[in-house]
Amino acid sequence: xxxSANINDFKKQLGAVKVKLIAVSKTQPIEKIQEAYDAGxxxxxxxxxxxxxxxHEALPKDIEWHLIGHLQTNKVxxxxxxxxxxxxxxxxxxxxEINKQALKNNRIIDCLFQVYIADEDTKFGxxxxxxxxxxxxxxxxxxxxxxxxxxxxxxxxxxxQKQIKEEFYELATLFNGLKTAFFRKQPEFKExxxxxxxxxxxxIEQGSTMIRVGSAIFGVRSRKP
Ligand SMILES: *Cc1c(COP(=O)(O)O)cnc(C)c1O
Numbered sequence: 001x002x003x004s005a006n007i008n009d010f011k012k013q014l015g016a017v018k019v020k021l022i023a024v025s026k027t028q029p030i031e032k033i034q035e036a037y038d039a040g041x042x043x044x045x046x047x048x049x050x051x052x053x054x055x056h057e058a059l060p061k062d063i064e065w066h067l068i069g070h071l072q073t074n075k076v077x078x079x080x081x082x083x084x085x086x087x088x089x090x091x092x093x094x095x096x097e098i099n100k101q102a103l104k105n106n107r108i109i110d111c112l113f114q115v116y117i118a119d120e121d122t123k124f125g126x127x128x129x130x131x132x133x134x135x136x137x138x139x140x141x142x143x144x145x146x147x148x149x150x151x152x153x154x155x156x157x158x159x160x161q162k163q164i165k166e167e168f169y170e171l172a173t174l175f176n177g178l179k180t181a182f183f184r185k186q187p188e189f190k191e192x193x194x195x196x197x198x199x200x201x202x203x204i205e206q207g208s209t210m211i212r213v214g215s216a217i218f219g220v221r222s223r224k225p
Pocket of ligand 1: 024069195196197198215216
């Protein structure tokens, strides 16, 4: 199917459940993103800073760019002027740098905490204890130019549906706990970013509010991300 047909298909599926679709365009050429844009889609996810900067420059300016990959502190400055949401905050140090660069650009940047839910060593993210400690710290309380809008997680890369379901359930449960303990008065803390091409249906069933879908829209990637 074509990119525009895929986009329209997702729109139809997601309209009823009010889940936001992040079209993951990493490794995809400008023309393919333009095709999705022309089909009416304006939210794209990238996992590399330089690629996102180049695409932001080349494409229409009303696109919402979401950073979904690991972010190094020294690269925050390149995306701070335009990035919409950073899904991959995995340390206080990184959050402090995002805050600093947001301030320089006179912006408030939306951020999600990436939480480690997978049964794998390779994935980035905060552990539960680490996240709680961060939220309780004085340094965190001082940050005024970042807005924490929720959590993000990547499930284990497995065919075991039960395991994936449990990992998403865990993330949703953590989200609810954090909401009660730390963000009760912050209605903007409302996002659970979970679910990709292979597991978005399970993710939605478990309460996802943002799914990050690449190959199911653009086809298989030629280069490894
Ligand atoms: C690549 C990527 C996706 C999308 O993966 P697909 O399987 O192509 O849908 C989602 N989230 C993150 C963090 C990614 O790096």
